Amino acid sequence: VRGTQLERPSGARPGVSVRRSFRAHAGDQPRRPPGPIPEPGTMKQESAAPNTPPRSPSPELSAQHPRDDDDAQALWIFGYGSLVWRPDFAYSDSRVGFVRGYSRRFWQGDTFHRGSDKMPGRVVTLLEDHEGCTWGVAYQVQGEQVSEALKYLNVREAVLGGYDTKEVTFYPQDTPDQPLKALAYVATPQNPGYLGPAPEEAIATQILACRGFSGHNLEYLLRLADFMQLCGPQAQDEHLAAIVDAVGTLLPCFCPTEQALALV
Numbered sequence: 001v002r003g004t005q006l007e008r009p010s011g012a013r014p015g016v017s018v019r020r021s022f023r024a025h026a027g028d029q030p031r032r033p034p035g036p037i038p039e040p041g042t043m044k045q046e047s048a049a050p051n052t053p054p055r056s057p058s059p060e061l062s063a064q065h066p067r068d069d070d071d072a073q074a075l076w077i078f079g080y081g082s083l084v085w086r087p088d089f090a091y092s093d094s095r096v097g098f099v100r101g102y103s104r105r106f107w108q109g110d111t112f113h114r115g116s117d118k119m120p121g122r123v124v125t126l127l128e129d130h131e132g133c134t135w136g137v138a139y140q141v142q143g144e145q146v147s148e149a150l151k152y153l154n155v156r157e158a159v160l161g162g163y164d165t166k167e168v169t170f171y172p173q174d175t176p177d178q179p180l181k182a183l184a185y186v187a188t189p190q191n192p193g194y195l196g197p198a199p200e201e202a203i204a205t206q207i208l209a210c211r212g213f214s215g216h217n218l219e220y221l222l223r224l225a226d227f228m229q230l231c232g233p234q235a236q237d238e239h240l241a242a243i244v245d246a247v248g249t250l251l252p253c254f255c256p257t258e259q260a261l262a263l264v
């Protein structure tokens, strides 16, 4: 998946106009805070939050597929939001697939990457749902990549985003009979940025109005919708599709008319 072009499967559902094809890990890098672009793993702790050391994964999680040298262990990290298109850490392998028992929801507020303190954006988290299934990308990190990735994600996801780590079972699309243990970052209702449920129209309005250091909230929504369209018709996310449809309905209200443009 890394840097390759996933061809859109035939019969993909109509909806967001998918640009040519989804380049999962390439394309223009979203904006970051002013100043030098931090290398993965070097983002300084920019929040007032205490210096939280990266949570080391459970022994089972990091014991998977140990390489020749025993202490170099492999870890899978599951991404289902911005990590799908912008992991920004070094990894050795990646798989498209899904986790069961969770549904993706735009219920986490974001005052850094896709919003501000005055106008928090909305990004995704996982909701425990016995009937749920969430598609995304799992990345395998090995050796030194493990600590680098965890250090970087601790800042990006935990310190700046309010996410916590959770162990999930990931089913690769091509080998669903060989599931993998993976680490996921989940925003629980106990984190201060959690916004919780809202009508999809209200979520769409908020997304249309917000932007942050990583770019517009609409880009976040559409890149995720792009990915989902390319996963194939079997990968349904009705919540995401309803928000994209609501954005399509609302967009004319947010787009200046020719007359208004002529006035500027």
Ligand SMILES: N[C@@H](CCC(=O)N[C@@H](CS)C(=O)NCC(=O)O)C(=O)O
Residues within 6 Å of the ligand: 030, 078, 079, 080, 081, 082, 083, 084, 086, 110, 113, 114, 123, 124, 125, 156, 157, 160, 161, 163, 184, 185, 186, 214, 220
């Ligand atoms: N943890 C989810 C969601 C991650 C996510 O979207 N986190 C936000 C933090 S609030 C982020 O990193 N945003 C970067 C961006 O919007 O480009 C994932 O695995 O993708």
